[in-house]
Amino acid sequence: MIKLSFAEENYLKAVYHLSDAGEHDVSTNAIAEEMSTKAASVSDMLRRLSSKELVIYKKYQGVKISESGKKSALQVIRKHRLWEVFLVEKLKFNWDQVHEIAEQLEHIKSPLLIQRLDEFLGHPKFDPHGDPIPDENGLFKEKPQTPLSEVDINETGIVVAVKDANPLFLQHLDKIGIYLGAKTKIIDKVQFDGSMEILVDSKNKLFISKEIAQNVLVTN
Amino acid sequence: MIKLSFAEENYLKAVYHLSDAGEHDVSTNAIAEEMSTKAASVSDMLRRLSSKELVIYKKYQGVKISESGKKSALQVIRKHRLWEVFLVEKLKFNWDQVHEIAEQLEHIKSPLLIQRLDEFLGHPKFDPHGDPIPDENGLFKEKPQTPLSEVDINETGIVVAVKDANPLFLQHLDKIGIYLGAKTKIIDKVQFDGSMEILVDSKNKLFISKEIAQNVLVTN
DNA sequence: AAATAAAATTAGATGAATCTAAAAATTTTA
DNA sequence: TAAAATTTTTAGATTCATCTAATTTTATTT
Numbered sequence: 190m191i192k193l194s195f196a197e198e199n200y201l202k203a204v205y206h207l208s209d210a211g212e213h214d215v216s217t218n219a220i221a222e223e224m225s226t227k228a229a230s231v232s233d234m235l236r237r238l239s240s241k242e243l244v245i246y247k248k249y250q251g252v253k254i255s256e257s258g259k260k261s262a263l264q265v266i267r268k269h270r271l272w273e274v275f276l277v278e279k280l281k282f283n284w285d286q287v288h289e290i291a292e293q294l295e296h297i298k299s300p301l302l303i304q305r306l307d308e309f310l311g312h313p314k315f316d317p318h319g320d321p322i323p324d325e326n327g328l329f330k331e332k333p334q335t336p337l338s339e340v341d342i343n344e345t346g347i348v349v350a351v352k353d354a355n356p357l358f359l360q361h362l363d364k365i366g367i368y369l370g371a372k373t374k375i376i377d378k379v380q381f382d383g384s385m386e387i388l389v390d391s392k393n394k395l396f397i398s399k400e401i402a403q404n405v406l407v408t409n
Numbered sequence: 410m411i412k413l414s415f416a417e418e419n420y421l422k423a424v425y426h427l428s429d430a431g432e433h434d435v436s437t438n439a440i441a442e443e444m445s446t447k448a449a450s451v452s453d454m455l456r457r458l459s460s461k462e463l464v465i466y467k468k469y470q471g472v473k474i475s476e477s478g479k480k481s482a483l484q485v486i487r488k489h490r491l492w493e494v495f496l497v498e499k500l501k502f503n504w505d506q507v508h509e510i511a512e513q514l515e516h517i518k519s520p521l522l523i524q525r526l527d528e529f530l531g532h533p534k535f536d537p538h539g540d541p542i543p544d545e546n547g548l549f550k551e552k553p554q555t556p557l558s559e560v561d562i563n564e565t566g567i568v569v570a571v572k573d574a575n576p577l578f579l580q581h582l583d584k585i586g587i588y589l590g591a592k593t594k595i596i597d598k599v600q601f602d603g604s605m606e607i608l609v610d611s612k613n614k615l616f617i618s619k620e621i622a623q624n625v626l627v628t629n
Numbered sequence: 630a631a632a633t634a635a636a637a638t639t640a641g642a643t644g645a646a647t648c649t650a651a652a653a654a655t656t657t658t659a
Numbered sequence: 660t661a662a663a664a665t666t667t668t669t670a671g672a673t674t675c676a677t678c679t680a681a682t683t684t685t686a687t688t689t
Contacts, residue, residue, distance in 0.1 A: 196646065217667055230647055232668050237645090249654055249667060279499075280525040290519050297513045305500040416676060437637055450677055452638055457675090469637060469684055 190261060191241065195296045198265045199224065200234050201243060204254045205262035214251035263327035269295035270316035270323075271306050277317040278310060284317040285359035318359075319350025319369050319406065335409075337373065338383060338402035345374045346407030353404050361401070366393050373407055410481060411461065415516045418485050419444065420454050421463060424474050425482035434471035483547035489515035490536035490543075491526050497537040498530065504537040505579035538579075539570025539589050539626065555629075557593065558603060558622035565594045566627030573624050581621070586613050593627055 193201070203223045207215040217235070221228045239246035243258035254262065272294040276282040282290075304325070307313075314330070315321055321329040332349045340346055348371045351359065362368065366389055376394070377386040383399030397405075413421070423443045427435045437455070441448045459466035463478035474482065492514040496502040502510075524545070527533075534550070535541055541549040552569045560566055568591045571579065582588065586609055596614065597606040603619030617625075 194645075218665095226646095227648065228667060229649080229669080233646075236668095276522075280522070280529055282521075282525065286521075290517070290522055293517045293519070294514075297510070299510050299513070301502075301506075302496075302500070302510055305496075305502065309500055414675080438635095446676095447678065448637060449639085449679080453676075456638095471637095 190264065191243075191257075192298070193243075193261060196234065197238060197241075197243070198261070198296060200231075200238060201254070201258055201262045202265055204238075204244060204252060205259065205266070208254055211254045211259050214253050216251050220252075260327055263323045265295050267323040267325075267327075268297070268303055270320060271303060271310060271313070273316045273318075274310050274313045274322070275306060278313075283359075283363070285354075285356040285363070287317060288354045288356075315350075317369075318354050319348075333408050334406035336403045337375070337385070337387065337397070337405045337407055338399060340373075340375050340407060342375050342378060344409065345372060346409050347372055348405055349408045350406040351404055352406060358401075358404060362405070365395055365397070366390075367395075367405060373405075410484065411463075411477075412518070413463075413481060416454065417458060417461075417463075418481070418516060420451075420458060421474070421478055421482045422485050424458075424464060424472060425479065425486070428474055431474045431479050434473050436471050440472075480547055483543045485515050487543045487545075487547075488517070488523055490540060491523060491530060491533070493536045493538075494530050494533045494542070495526060498533075503579075503583070505574075505576040505583070507537060508574045508576075535570075537589075538574050539568075553628050554626035556623050557595070557605070557607065557617070557625045557627055558619060560593075560595050560627060562595050562598055564629070565592060566629050567592055568625055569628045570626040571624055572626060578621075578624060582625070585615055585617070586610075587615075587621075587625060593625075 200220065203220050204215050205211065207219050207223055217228050217231045220231045220235075224231070235244060235246045235252055238244045238258070239252075242255055243261060244252045244254055246252045269291045272291040273287045276287040276290060277284060313322055315332075319332070319334075321331050323329040334349050335346070336352070337346070348367060348369055350369070351362070367373075372390050374388040374391070375385060376388055379385065383402065385397055385399075385402050387395050387397060389395055420440065423440050424435050425431065427439050427443055437448050437451045440451045440455075444451070455464060455466045455472055458464045458478070459472075462475055463481060464472045464474055466472045489511045492511040493507045496507040496510060497504060533542055535552075539552070539554075541551055543549040554569050555566070556572070557566070568587060568589055570589070571582070587593075592610050594608040594611070595605060596608055599605060603622065605617055605619075605622050607615050607617060609615055
């Protein structure tokens with residue numbers, strides 16, 4: 190594995206995520222948006238990542254992540270998610286507090302550290318937001334998951350992940366009592382605004398907006 | 410607390426250590442040596458640290474660390490040592506493996522993280538090399554300590570720290586059976602080369618060189 | 630105290646990583 | 660399909676942290 194700078198790792202991660210794990214190409218502007226930077230900076234960085242063969246880049250045509258780029262990105266993602274588990278399981282952070290800190294910890298370079306951390310945590314397969322943790326080879330299993338917004342009336346499901354780790358969103362879920370592992374049943378859906386009424390753990394009736402419903406993922 | 414770059418934190422730490430916790434002034438060359446860099450780079454950085462009032466710097470006269478510089482340095486040192494405890498106590502690293510990794514971890518910025526880590530570790534007072542861990546205010550208690558080389562014949566002591574965290578040195582201590590907490594008794598001292606014969610834990614007789622004796626610290 | 634040696638600083642470059650403003654390529658639309 | 664709008668890239672600066680080479684200051688020696 191080549192040694193990358195923090196910035197390079199962050200760009201790679203962005204390309205990986207925006208391309209849906211390398212499925213499609215990503216535009217310069219999309220990367221700039223994701224990283225809160227300017228398109229000019231992105232162009233510069235893409236040229237550099239391309240020279241290291243981490244992405245496949247043709248001017249004006251967007252980028253695709255390369256196989257070795259994917260490998261690097263997945264190792265950074267692995268570290269990020271393991272540290273998130275550590276922060277929640279061991280240091281008692283709430284799931285809305287861990288993303289920022291993990292953004293720093295993910296850049297620590299020590300394969301042995303990550304191996305030991307993984308052991309210490311009991312080889313977790315998912316992070317506190319339900320996202321899968323790649324193994325040393327970058328392999329992981331995604332749980333089958335559907336946004337609540339697409340579940341039919343009367344269908345039940347178990348909350349397995351959230352689409353977004355935005356602290357305000359997660360805090361709201363805490364407040365209304367939605368958490369990973371919660372049992373849900375759709376009671377009613379409002380066509381007009383996409384909001385819905387659901388039953389959580391067979392006892393708490395909730396009204397949730399379309400935005401919430403789209404970002405809570407369940408499995409049956 | 411002002412937000413510092415990794416480089417600034419590392420220079421501050423070097424000044425702090427080389428000055429014996431701010432006791433005396435430190436020369437440009439000494440800092441360059443400690444940081445494996447060039448005197449020119451040190452001059453540049455000292456000008457910057459001085460403009461932030463973290464050191465008191467007069468050209469050609471060496472530097473002294475300021476009160477706020479000392480505070481910052483102690484927080485970095487606190488983080489370094491807490492992470493070392495974590496690595497040894499929780500992740501089962503050996504004491505010779507933790508310095509390098511802690512050099513990276515010490516730069517993670519999150520006061521809450523350090524507070525939680527400290528709690529998780531049970532508020533340790535010393536790191537795996539016997540060095541004291543400053544509290545949130547930078548306060549710490551040093552154990553009274555004497556190099557083995559200065560202990561008289563027939564005197565006993567408990568190993569409380571090592572002067573240096575060099576992996577080769579620590580591995581050697583492992584090999585000959587010297588560890589923090591070991592009971593020592595000086596059997597004989599060789600004037601010629603400063604080497605000595607000692608008894609460890611009342612059962613293991615050892616010959617150690619002057620270099621070893623100077624770097625193992627005991628208390629009575 | 631003048632000459633020499635050593636230490637420290639400045640001058641000028643370099644490489645990341647970023648920015649703004651201008652230019653070029655591509656896409657959309659009329 | 661030509662004009663307009665959008666996207667992307669380049670050109671040129673800037674800041675940080677570093678370097679080498681040259682200069683200046685301080686310390687040491689004869």
